Amino acid sequence: MKGINEESLRLLEKCVMIHNPKLISWISSENLYRLKPNQYNELRSLVNDEFLVEGIDKNYEPNEYGLRLENLIDELGRLFM
Numbered sequence: 324m325k326g327i328n329e330e331s332l333r334l335l336e337k338c339v340m341i342h343n344p345k346l347i348s349w350i351s352s353e354n355l356y357r358l359k360p361n362q363y364n365e366l367r368s369l370v371n372d373e374f375l376v377e378g379i380d381k382n383y384e385p386n387e388y389g390l391r392l393e394n395l396i397d398e399l400g401r402l403f404m
Contacts, residue, residue: 326356327398334395335366342369360403367399 327335332350339346349358349366358366370392378389385393 327395327402331395331398334391335370335399338370338373338392338395339366342372356402358403363399363403367396370396370399 332355335350336347339350346365346369348354349362374385374389374392374396378385378392380386380389
C-alpha cells in the first residue's frame with residue numbers, strides 16, 4: 324500500500340479541521356491506512372469541498388492550492404485501490 328507524504332498529510336488535516344473536525348482521528352498515523360473505502364471517499368469529499376471553496380480561480384480553473392488539493396484527492400484514492 325502506498326502512503327502519502329507529510330505535506331499531503333498536513334493538507335488533509337487542514338481540510339478535515341475546516342470541513343468536519345469530528346473525523347480528525349481518522350488521519351492519525353495508526354488509523355489512516357486502516358480505513359475502509361467509504362471512509363477514504365469521505366475524506367476525498369472533504370478535500371473536494373475545500374477545492375470548491377478555495378481551490379479555483381474566478382475563471383473556474385484550479386489555482387496552485389487547487390492543484391495541491393487535486394493531487395491529495397488522487398493520493399487518497401490510491402490508498403484503497
